[in-house]
Amino acid sequence: MSTRLIPPRTESTQPYWDAAARGELVVQQCGACNFHVFPPRANCPACGSSELSWKPVTGQGTIYTYTVAHRAPHPVLAEQCPFTLAVVELEEGPRLMTNIIGCNPEDVEVGMRVQVAYEDIDDSDVVLPVFKPA
């Protein structure tokens, strides 16, 4: 049984999941003003253009905020506890909600430098971008 909840994939998020499966982190970028956009949208929130395309990003960022889950919010996640749920601000600007792996939850700090990593979810074809200390 999976120890993860499988994220729903939709037409608008499929390029993100396809890239993760290749070991790449992508966000949308505006062709008119170069603004980086995440989560995916139909129009650029900076200039309104619909010329958005998926582009690789560095995968480097900092922890904007976080919390540590000591009680599983879903039975599937029980084995993961305690785990760190964080909002990571990418170098390119967008913020992603993600997990921090590879360090004790008590060592996580706001402003900590992190780097993307990829986690295969058991019993699925989903690869989940997560972050670890840089």
Ligand SMILES: [Zn+2]
């Ligand atoms: Zn724009």
